[in-house]
Amino acid sequence: MLTVTVPLGSRAYPIHIAPGLLAGAAQHLAPLCPRGTVAVVTDVNVAALHLPAFRAGLESAGLGVEVIVLPAGEATKSWANLELVTERLLALGVERGDAVVALGGGVIGDLTGFAASILRRGCRFVQVPTTLLAQVDSSVGGKTAINAAAGKNLVGAFHQPALVLIDPDTLKTLPLRQLRAGYAEVVKYGLIGDAAFFGWCEANSAALLAGEGALLAEAIATSCRAKALVVAADERETGDTRALLNLGHTFGHAFEAEAGFSDRLLHGEGVALGMALAFDLSVARGLCPPADALRVRAHLASAGFGLSPQRLGLAAPAERLIAHMKQDKKMRAGILPFILVHGIGEAFVARDVPIAEVEAWLEKAIASPGELEDIGV
Numbered sequence: 295m296l297t298v299t300v301p302l303g304s305r306a307y308p309i310h311i312a313p314g315l316l317a318g319a320a321q322h323l324a325p326l327c328p329r330g331t332v333a334v335v336t337d338v339n340v341a342a343l344h345l346p347a348f349r350a351g352l353e354s355a356g357l358g359v360e361v362i363v364l365p366a367g368e369a370t371k372s373w374a375n376l377e378l379v380t381e382r383l384l385a386l387g388v389e390r391g392d393a394v395v396a397l398g399g400g401v402i403g404d405l406t407g408f409a410a411s412i413l414r415r416g417c418r419f420v421q422v423p424t425t426l427l428a429q430v431d432s433s434v435g436g437k438t439a440i441n442a443a444a445g446k447n448l449v450g451a452f453h454q455p456a457l458v459l460i461d462p463d464t465l466k467t468l469p470l471r472q473l474r475a476g477y478a479e480v481v482k483y484g485l486i487g488d489a490a491f492f493g494w495c496e497a498n499s500a501a502l503l504a505g506e507g508a509l510l511a512e513a514i515a516t517s518c519r520a521k522a523l524v525v526a527a528d529e530r531e532t533g534d535t536r537a538l539l540n541l542g543h544t545f546g547h548a549f550e551a552e553a554g555f556s557d558r559l560l561h562g563e564g565v566a567l568g569m570a571l572a573f574d575l576s577v578a579r580g581l582c583p584p585a586d587a588l589r590v591r592a593h594l595a596s597a598g599f600g601l602s603p604q605r606l607g608l609a610a611p612a613e614r615l616i617a618h619m620k621q622d623k624k625m626r627a628g629i630l631p632f633i634l635v636h637g638i639g640e641a642f643v644a645r646d647v648p649i650a651e652v653e654a655w656l657e658k659a660i661a662s663p664g665e666l667e668d669i670g671v
Contacts (some may be wrong), residue, residue: 297309300434300454300522300526313507317348317350317351320352324357330356332358332395333386333392335361336402337365337399360386372440375405376405390415390416390417393457396421397422400561404450418455420456426468426473426479426480429462429514431517435454435521436529438452452530458518477562479565481495483521486641487520494516538633538642548615548616549606575652582634609661615660619652632644634647
């Protein structure tokens with residue numbers, strides 16, 4: 295078993311990574327369940343695939359299991375489901391000292407974590423992520439949220455989990471599209487600060503996306519180590535360190551909003567498109583060598599990502615995309631920072647980019663038919 299620690303002093307917590315950990319979770323969860331009962335929040339898809347083994351492992355260790363099953367999909371991160379989960383947890387008698395378990399992808403982790411943050415003014419929760427995206431990103435770091443009409447993740451709280459349990463075997467049931475969406479977040483860690491890891495991704499992406507277990511475990515552990523260090527340095531994103539994790543997200547969230555936060559564009563797909571655009575904008579501003587932007591596009595395209603808004607059917611007016619971006623949580627005094635790059639592995643926060651400049655640039659970028667999408671395929 296690989297273990298990565300998120301070093302937050304008295305609130306430090308481990309991330310355990312091991313095949314078969316889903317069925318063997320009881321030994322890690324039992325110390326967090328003083329009343330001998332585990333409340334589990336999951337969705338219908340994950341419940342069908344993984345709940346039986348998870349429940350059997352807990353019950354065989356003498357733990358009681360109460361389950362809340364929600365619909366699958368981004369739309370689940372809503373006020374209505376937040377109310378449903380909190381009311382059900384209260385009806386189950388969940389106390390502050392108990393641990394609520396989020397079994398699923400980023401949607402379930404975000405919603406359950408937020409519910410735990412407000413339940414009785416804060417109770418413990420455990421992340422058991424079952425998608426690659428959640429395993430390498432959303433399950434670590436304590437960002438919890440639901441979506442609002444104005445945009446994605448705009449209502450939430452920082453609430454760190456007590457424990458993260460990652461079983462790479464759960465990825466065997468993941469559709470390729472979902473696995474690829476999670477891979478975008480893996481690539482991100484190389485692009486923001488580890489050029490050597492990006493090179494590793496270039497060399498291993500095909501086997502990783504084919505489900506090679508050892509490579510998946512290595513990618514997960516490397517990503518979690520990188521995020522743990524960032525979270526420890528800037529837990530609540532008050533400085534620039536944690537903001538770097540948003541590379542591609544400002545653009546990506548805008549296109550997700552255009553897609554109605556639906557399966558038309560998965561979060562990781564939006565991030566991939568957004569990272570390509572962030573490199574392109576950096577080139578346009580004379581900050582990044584064009585060869586680096588081409589290399590990034592080539593790799594993302596070879597991994598199967600669509601990188602042209604036009605081809606993706608998301609060629610919205612730049613003015614409307616900018617309106618989505620202005621809802622970004624990083625806005626300060628009317629200034630929207632952008633995560634740009636000096637090259638691969640050299641991301642930084644730019645606070646001097648005029649919105650009008652980005653809007654004019656986006657008009658041209660969106661009009662492009664996307665010839666660069668096919669580089670390297």
